[in-house]
Amino acid sequence: MKLRLISMITALFFAMPAAQAVPPIQQATLPNGLSVLLMEAHNVPMLSMTLVIPAGSAFDAKGKGGTATMLAGMLADHTARHDHISWADMLDQDAIQLGAGAGQDTLSISLTVLKDALTPGLDAFSELLKQPGWNKKRFAIMKQDTLAAAQKEKEEPGVQAAQAAVELLFGDHPYGHRPSGTMESLATISLNDVKSLFARQVKPSGAVLAVSGDITLAELLPLLEARLADWQGKPAQMLTDIPQPTALAGLSKDVHMPTSQTMVQLNRLGAARSDAAFFPVFVLNHMLGGGGFGSRLMEEVREKRGLVYGVYSYFSPLAVAGPFVISLQTRADQATQAEDVVRTVLAEMAAGKISKDQLKASKENLIGSFAQRLDSNRERVELISMIGIYGLPLDYLSSWTQHVEAVSLDEVTAEAARFLKPESWNRIRVGSKLD
Amino acid sequence: MLFRLTTLLMLLSSLSVFSAHAGQLQQAEFKNGVKLIVEEDHSAPVAMVQIWLKVGGRDELPGKTGLAHVFEHMMFKGSKKLGPGEYSKRISAMGGNDNAFTSNDYTAYFETVPSHRVSEVLGMEAERFANLRLRDEDFQKEIKVIMEERRMRTEDDPNSRMFEELSAASLRLHPYRNPVIGWMQDLEKLSIEDVKAFYNKHYVPGNAIVVVVGDVDFAEMEKTVAKTFGRLKAKPVSPRFNPVEPEPFGPKRIMVEVPAQLPMLAVTVPVPVWKPGENDREAAALALATHIMAGGRSARLSREIVDAQRKAFAASAGYDATAMGLDLWYAYGLLGPGQKPEAFEKALWALIDDMASNPVGEKQLKAAKRNIIAANVFAQDSLYLRAKEIGHMEVVGLGANNRDNWLEQIGKVEPADIQKAVKRWLKQERSTTGLLKPEVKS
Numbered sequence: 001m002k003l004r005l006i007s008m009i010t011a012l013f014f015a016m017p018a019a020q021a022v023p024p025i026q027q028a029t030l031p032n033g034l035s036v037l038l039m040e041a042h043n044v045p046m047l048s049m050t051l052v053i054p055a056g057s058a059f060d061a062k063g064k065g066g067t068a069t070m071l072a073g074m075l076a077d078h079t080a081r082h083d084h085i086s087w088a089d090m091l092d093q094d095a096i097q098l099g100a101g102a103g104q105d106t107l108s109i110s111l112t113v114l115k116d117a118l119t120p121g122l123d124a125f126s127e128l129l130k131q132p133g134w135n136k137k138r139f140a141i142m143k144q145d146t147l148a149a150a151q152k153e154k155e156e157p158g159v160q161a162a163q164a165a166v167e168l169l170f171g172d173h174p175y176g177h178r179p180s181g182t183m184e185s186l187a188t189i190s191l192n193d194v195k196s197l198f199a200r201q202v203k204p205s206g207a208v209l210a211v212s213g214d215i216t217l218a219e220l221l222p223l224l225e226a227r228l229a230d231w232q233g234k235p236a237q238m239l240t241d242i243p244q245p246t247a248l249a250g251l252s253k254d255v256h257m258p259t260s261q262t263m264v265q266l267n268r269l270g271a272a273r274s275d276a277a278f279f280p281v282f283v284l285n286h287m288l289g290g291g292g293f294g295s296r297l298m299e300e301v302r303e304k305r306g307l308v309y310g311v312y313s314y315f316s317p318l319a320v321a322g323p324f325v326i327s328l329q330t331r332a333d334q335a336t337q338a339e340d341v342v343r344t345v346l347a348e349m350a351a352g353k354i355s356k357d358q359l360k361a362s363k364e365n366l367i368g369s370f371a372q373r374l375d376s377n378r379e380r381v382e383l384i385s386m387i388g389i390y391g392l393p394l395d396y397l398s399s400w401t402q403h404v405e406a407v408s409l410d411e412v413t414a415e416a417a418r419f420l421k422p423e424s425w426n427r428i429r430v431g432s433k434l435d
Numbered sequence: 436m437l438f439r440l441t442t443l444l445m446l447l448s449s450l451s452v453f454s455a456h457a458g459q460l461q462q463a464e465f466k467n468g469v470k471l472i473v474e475e476d477h478s479a480p481v482a483m484v485q486i487w488l489k490v491g492g493r494d495e496l497p498g499k500t501g502l503a504h505v506f507e508h509m510m511f512k513g514s515k516k517l518g519p520g521e522y523s524k525r526i527s528a529m530g531g532n533d534n535a536f537t538s539n540d541y542t543a544y545f546e547t548v549p550s551h552r553v554s555e556v557l558g559m560e561a562e563r564f565a566n567l568r569l570r571d572e573d574f575q576k577e578i579k580v581i582m583e584e585r586r587m588r589t590e591d592d593p594n595s596r597m598f599e600e601l602s603a604a605s606l607r608l609h610p611y612r613n614p615v616i617g618w619m620q621d622l623e624k625l626s627i628e629d630v631k632a633f634y635n636k637h638y639v640p641g642n643a644i645v646v647v648v649g650d651v652d653f654a655e656m657e658k659t660v661a662k663t664f665g666r667l668k669a670k671p672v673s674p675r676f677n678p679v680e681p682e683p684f685g686p687k688r689i690m691v692e693v694p695a696q697l698p699m700l701a702v703t704v705p706v707p708v709w710k711p712g713e714n715d716r717e718a719a720a721l722a723l724a725t726h727i728m729a730g731g732r733s734a735r736l737s738r739e740i741v742d743a744q745r746k747a748f749a750a751s752a753g754y755d756a757t758a759m760g761l762d763l764w765y766a767y768g769l770l771g772p773g774q775k776p777e778a779f780e781k782a783l784w785a786l787i788d789d790m791a792s793n794p795v796g797e798k799q800l801k802a803a804k805r806n807i808i809a810a811n812v813f814a815q816d817s818l819y820l821r822a823k824e825i826g827h828m829e830v831v832g833l834g835a836n837n838r839d840n841w842l843e844q845i846g847k848v849e850p851a852d853i854q855k856a857v858k859r860w861l862k863q864e865r866s867t868t869g870l871l872k873p874e875v876k877s
Contacts, residue, residue: 371549376816
């Protein structure tokens with residue numbers, strides 16, 4: 001088959017200090033609109049790849065939270081050509097690791113193979129994508145098991161808190177349910193719902209295939225073209241169709257569970273992936289509670305007072321603003337004290353009490369640990385797919401440390417005023433003594 | 436380029452076709468007993484440094500459980516030269532965090548750093564290793580933190596609770612009966628004196644192994660370690676606590692009744708670990724038997740008990756051939772509404788009996804071997820996992836040089852070996868069964 005590339009290969013490589021050198025990301029677009037991103041790594045004869053498609057739980061039909069996750073499960077389970085048994089045997093025969101999953105924005109299909117099993121691996125990958133099986137019996141079994149798993153999950157305070165948080169923060173917005181759904185929403189999902197999501201959203205145009213491993217773009221493209229040329233179409237909705245959520249503040253919800261600890265989570269809307277101040281917010285969160293030891297919350301709540309094992313913060317930079325969360329667990333009678341400490345830290349930082357030294361320490365930690373973020377093909381693929389699906393520049397990784405380095409105290413202070421005012425946060429508590 | 440990879444690929448090539456490159460594991464031992472192991476890999480300008488200690492939960496005295504893990508916390512509290520907080524600050528400035536892990540068999544501390552900072556890290560690691568500041572006020576705070584960690588991981592998690600109880604019921608002498616985090620009753624009684632005694636006894640050069648994987652030069656590393664860890668004063672090394680577990684006299688059974696949504700049934704059986712040259716075929720056969728039951732997509736527990744018989748909504752099993760003394764082999768099933776523990780238990784033993792009575796198919800065995808070896812190849816692209824495997828093999832006494840030997844033994848296993856190993860060890864009369872029963876409120 002003849003290759004007709006819409007855009008030719010572009011490779012960007014910015015001059016970097018030797019210690020941080022990151023291999024360039026090469027990009028190509030297949031005629032069907034699928035964007036291919038590759039980072040070469042020839043030290044181990046293996047490849048990892050992930051196809052990300054705007055078909056995450058944000059595209060679940062109303063009241064049917066969990067549809068995208070069920071779709072991922074069905075796609076990975078069997079195909080029209082292979083029942084679940086022959087499919088599993090075939091993949092295991094060549095040690096092909098092939099799976100699928102769903103987040104809020106995207107559905108992803110991931111493949112990890114030895115280089116010598118690339119051909120059967122790609123064959124299986126394209127079969128999964130182009131020839132779904134939709135076996136009714138398998139769907140019934142999967143649904144029953146998913147429902148049981150959803151019930152089992154309710155034993156975890158973190159799951160209960162996350163469920164309460166999405167409902168509180170997002171309500172009817174497409175982010176208003178967890179990707180795995182609830183027992184109630186899962187019960188309403190039919191095979192037709194799953195097929196319909198596939199038919200609407202699983203299309204090459206706007207999708208991204210991220211690859212890391214022992215291959216060149218010249219080798220990879222003909223293999224993809226041969227298998228994916230007849231996969232055509234454009235999804236009904238794009239990530240840009242996800243509406244902006246409305247900010248809510250000062251709300252509170254308690255969930256009762258028979259635990260000895262109380263989980264306290266404060267939440268609010270965070271920054272979208274495309275936020276102009278992404279790096280300042282990223283560094284701010286690292287200083288607040290994203291950086292483990294050395295973060296303000298860890299210092300105040302754990303190191304100084306011994307109230308918790310862990311206290312952390314994170315924000316989910318999605319297509320639009322996802323949740324910004326601060327979470328801790330402590331013995332029930334210490335929960336109020338711990339929450340007060342968190343609120344004091346928030347108030348101080350929002351008021352601009354951030355020192356140059358703290359900023360420097362956070363930046364050093366982030367830059368120093370950057371190599372660990374890229375430690376394996378699978379970790380690289382995750383980052384590359386994120387770059388592709390959110391349209392970030394191809395030099396994102398090679399210029400990452402420069403972007404962190406460039407964040408100024410003024411910028412961080414401005415973002416602290418924007419995000420950390422205590423009254424702008426909501427609260428979820430999970431536990432047995434919630435007075 | 437990578438010696439390790441070469442061997443792995445050769446192992447694979449006995450099953451399929453492969454080509455390979457070269458490089459290797461380099462080792463040095465210092466007069467005070469410190470060992471250095473380096474695997475050079477110049478594909479990126481970074482290195483993983485891991486300090487492994489031959490001390491873990493198993494080395495605690497009765498009544499002092501949790502002590503080994505206390506160090507994972509105290510090691511970040513400063514040393515003679517580095518004030519409290521300063522150590523953390525300097526590690527943080529290099530990109531590190533609270534990077535450590537503790538198990539029953541070992542404790543390890545690790546950093547990923549640009550290659551040119553490896554000697555700085557080793558200097559700091561040696562300093563805190565030798566001159567740890569053990570202050571009561573730090574300990575009092577950390578022990579509270581550890582109690583919160585235990586509440587989070589065990590007390591409030593019905594499945595963890597059940598496995599903790601099950602391990603304790605399964606063994607009488609072997610230290611795997613105790614949780615690494617420690618029993619709450621012991622944590623409440625630990626003192627700074629206990630911490631100091633444990634430190635003086637176990638944090639000695641003869642228990643330390645320095646593992647470096649990445650863009651470093653072995654000769655340089657040898658010099659650096661000679662100037663840091665190699666200079667520490669030699670101290671006596673106490674033998675590891677490794678008692679012989681008495682044979683079970685019959686099946687045991689426990690029930691854990693705590694607040695939970697759904698039941699879980701788990702079974703444990705004490706089984707042998709790998710002793711190179713002594714039980715190669717048996718240990719490798721147990722590993723493959725467990726993989727055929729629980730590994731890959733064609734796992735029999737999922738295919739037969741979950742998918743076909745519908746006796747559980749998820750099921751798995753595990754065996755660690757690199758444990759010390761023995762391993763507590765386990766299998767469990769998560770039960771959905773209407774799925775009965777008795778029915779799952781029956782199905783599990785029927786499957787085990789079938790594996791003892793009938794040979795596994797050649798195709799299935801070949802796939803299992805290939806998946807175990809492929810998982811090792813996949814792990815070669817992570818400096819962290821490579822260093823971890825080297826350190827782990829060393830501290831449990833197997834030796835990192837035996838990594839590939841293990842995979843060779845896996846390659847040699849035949850269907851009859853699997854039948855024999857399952858028949859000999861996975862017997863109901865040697866097992867302990869635990870049921871997590873959701874508490875019903877009256």
